[in-house]
Amino acid sequence: MNSLETAPFDEKKIAVLSRPCHKSMKTMAKLHEFGFILLPHPPYSPDLTPQRLFPVLDLKRTLAGKKFSANEEVIAKTETYFEAKDKSYYNNDIKKLEIRCNCWRCMARLRADNWPSHLLEAEEQKTTRPPKTKMSR
Structure with missing residues (x-):
């Protein structure tokens, strides 16, 4: 063991794990x-990297x-490309990200049995929305 691992928690300034x-x-106890x-969160989400999003592809x-x-020339061509697209062009990817975020919120709520009540209420207010209407294509 090195000195960082054996030092008391208060003495640790930087830890590379x-x-x-x-x-x-030890970390969970301190948290x-x-x-x-x-909250549950994937440590690495290759599907959320900018290179994998539809507009970039x-x-x-x-x-x-x-x-x-x-x-x-590259900058000008890229700017022209994005300026030529209307807002609806991006809706599909934005909706996919919204669905993914809502899934994480649901998972967090499932694990929230020991959350303080004020946090549960705040989370519920974030996810309360009017009913969705069917979008036309």
């Missing part, structure tokens, strides 16, 4: 002691095989 901290009993609530297809002599 090679394993997920949420699986450490509980300080009143923190650990479509832009990559549009620019594929083209040669540019300066950065300004």
Whole structure:
């Protein structure tokens, strides 16, 4: 063990962990002691990286095989591409992200049996929305 691992909690200033901290009993005990609530969250979500979002993939297809002599040309072509799209172009990806976020909220509520009541009420207010209407395509 190194000195960082054996030092009392109050003496630790910086810790670089090679394993997920949420699986450490010491970390979980301190989080509980300080009143923190650990929400479920994927440590790595490759489907949420900017390169995987539809507008970026479509832009990559549009620019594929083209040669540019300066950065300004790439910037101008990219700006022209996005300016030509109307707002409805982005709706599909935004809806997918909204659904994903709502799923995380639902999972958090399922694990919320030991949450303080004021946090539960705040979370409920965030997710209370008017009924959705069917969107036309």
